[in-house]
Amino acid sequence: SAVISQKPSRDICQRGTSLTIQCQVDSQVTMMFWYRQQPGQSLTLIATANQGSEATYESGFVIDKFPISRPNLTFSTLTVSNMSPEDSSIYLCSVEGTSGRYNEQFFGPGTRLTVL
């Protein structure tokens, strides 16, 4: 299994500011995924980050709002830009496992963001 850490674990931010969330994996992975979970809701994929190329964004999410970096095979960042209270969510980083027996997808502990 992959061990994933995220920073910060939680933050309270003011409207109009930006927050960068870091995701670190203990092994090299090809794809890293960023999900958002709004309060009381399910998880929604924001984008897929592949090392060395532009992230692929899902419908409803744009690079200007959620810029992503993927400088190497173990690290990625997601920035939530020009925040509004609607951005208050848990943001989760995820990677696929490499067990070979079946496909797995592991999640980091999440970043709980509150925007005032």
Place this chain on the structure above:
Amino acid sequence: AQKITQTQPGMFVQEKEAVTLDCTYDTSDPSYGLFWYKQPSSGEMIFLIYQGSYDQQNATEGRYSLNFQKARKSANLVISASQLGDSAMYFCAMRAPLLTGANSKLTFGKGITLSVRP
């Protein structure tokens, strides 16, 4: 398009009893994978169990088992001998087609809240 449906309202179970959490899915891909995750109040997503569409037997992982009925497109999670620590939100998810890489995103259901009573 892939769709996961979890319609049960909050579920309650007595400690040490078994409970079934329902999940139905829809996909046109013949190759897919079904996942169950547990999310306690801390927010982390804990992988519980996986079932592949071509797996011959129902998946089991400790106290967790998956009642996979392919023809009915259902993948219900069974938790045996419930414990107080099982109280959490449970999500069913699907990956279709079953490929690693950029197209292999997970689609999640809305989740079910399980409360275990002492």
